[in-house]
Amino acid sequence: MSMALERLGVIGGGAWGTAMAQVIASDGSDVLLWARETEVVEAVNADHANPLFLPNVPLSDRIRATGDLGALADCDALVVVAPAQFLGAVLAEAPCGDRPLVLCAKGIEAGTQRLMSEVAADAAPAAPIAVLSGPTFAHEVAAGHPTAITLACADEAVGLALAERLRRPGFRPYLSQDVVGAEIGGAVKNVLAIACGVVEGAGLGQNARAALISRGFAEMTRFGLARGARAETLAGLSGLGDLVLTCSSSSSRNFSLGKGLGQGIPAADLLRDRRTVAEGAATAPVLADAARAAAVDMPIVDAVCALLAGQAMVSEVVTALLSRPLKQEGR
Ligand SMILES: NC(=O)c1ccc[n+]([C@@H]2O[C@H](COP(=O)([O-])OP(=O)(O)OC[C@H]3O[C@@H](n4cnc5c(N)ncnc54)[C@H](O)[C@@H]3O)[C@@H](O)[C@H]2O)c1
Ligand SMILES: O=P(O)(O)OC[C@H](O)CO
Numbered sequence: 001m002s003m004a005l006e007r008l009g010v011i012g013g014g015a016w017g018t019a020m021a022q023v024i025a026s027d028g029s030d031v032l033l034w035a036r037e038t039e040v041v042e043a044v045n046a047d048h049a050n051p052l053f054l055p056n057v058p059l060s061d062r063i064r065a066t067g068d069l070g071a072l073a074d075c076d077a078l079v080v081v082a083p084a085q086f087l088g089a090v091l092a093e094a095p096c097g098d099r100p101l102v103l104c105a106k107g108i109e110a111g112t113q114r115l116m117s118e119v120a121a122d123a124a125p126a127a128p129i130a131v132l133s134g135p136t137f138a139h140e141v142a143a144g145h146p147t148a149i150t151l152a153c154a155d156e157a158v159g160l161a162l163a164e165r166l167r168r169p170g171f172r173p174y175l176s177q178d179v180v181g182a183e184i185g186g187a188v189k190n191v192l193a194i195a196c197g198v199v200e201g202a203g204l205g206q207n208a209r210a211a212l213i214s215r216g217f218a219e220m221t222r223f224g225l226a227r228g229a230r231a232e233t234l235a236g237l238s239g240l241g242d243l244v245l246t247c248s249s250s251s252s253r254n255f256s257l258g259k260g261l262g263q264g265i266p267a268a269d270l271l272r273d274r275r276t277v278a279e280g281a282a283t284a285p286v287l288a289d290a291a292r293a294a295a296v297d298m299p300i301v302d303a304v305c306a307l308l309a310g311q312a313m314v315s316e317v318v319t320a321l322l323s324r325p326l327k328q329e330g331r
Helices: 015-025 038-047 069-074 084-093 116-123 138-142 156-166 179-201 206-226 237-246 253-262 267-271 279-293 299-308 314-322
Strands: 008-011 031-034 063-066 077-080 101-103 129-133 147-153 171-176
Touching: 008 015, 008 069, 015 031, 015 063, 015 077, 015 138, 031 069, 038 063, 077 084, 084 116, 084 279, 101 116, 116 129, 116 179, 129 156, 129 179, 129 237, 147 156, 147 179, 147 237, 156 171, 171 179, 179 206, 179 237, 179 253, 179 279, 179 299, 206 237, 206 279, 206 299, 253 267, 253 279, 253 299, 279 299, 299 314
Parallel strands: 008 031, 008 077, 031 063, 077 101, 101 129, 147 171
Antiparallel strands: 129 147
């Protein structure tokens, strides 16, 4: 299938939307970026910069910003980077029609337990849905550092056309048809990154962090398989790859949030007045509920929920995790 994907638009002028616009513009393509904040629109257009969400990164002059979602009506495909909890509201106002949507948010919608593809399918029933996910710190991508991602789309031809349009010398998509698997990896890793940040903040050591990554991946796999994901997707870039990245660095907002919790700062203080997202904080309780509904055991996710809710001390959740009944590793 040949598909005209000449004009691309990006919805969301946060760090990742801006970095994706930079990727698209890097081969000389014009790209239209919708941002919610007037100051972002003005800074992108006047100064080729986004100091609010992606500071110290000179942006391509091929990126033009708008505060009018309707201006995206001329685009052939939309890269959608609104945070998970706002995706439905933003898409309801966007001119989606039947143009492909490339979903980039990593989270599960609170209240409804919907994955981003389910939110998008409701808001834009005629639009082919793809999910772009993987280990991608925005500032590294915007700087052109080598990056590989999963691009999942049930329609193989649409996925291939999108991958061809988005690939760049330093930005390599791997194709998948497992949309649910790509989404679950990205959503779950954010919660596990909070746990790894707690280990760092509380000074619990590198052994504990490696154990959390490994046992967290077991939780991700159990939940993903119960929701119909493929094991190889969960072990790929959008699952294990992003888990390793986000659990290893204070560049992750989720890891940093956990680090603060580990240092004994209440979640309410850490989350108050912040303009950047730590998606794992909103996803953790809804993931825990979804896991219970699916009869999937996710003790690390439950521990993160307890810490976020201020219902337990770090020492208590560590003791509780380590004193669980012994079990076979593969189960
Ligand atoms: N930053 C990264 O490195 C990165 C990489 C891959 C994926 N992501 C994912 O991309 C998504 C967006 O993250 P980001 O890093 O670009 O955001 P950000 O933290 O840099 O910026 C916050 C964003 O939230 C938007 N926002 C705030 N309130 C809103 C509202 N009421 N309605 C609509 N939008 C609102 C802001 O306009 C801004 O775009 C998240 O799901 C994140 O997990 C981020
Ligand atoms: O800063 P975080 O924790 O939202 O992580 C950013 C990206 O998801 C990493 O792939």
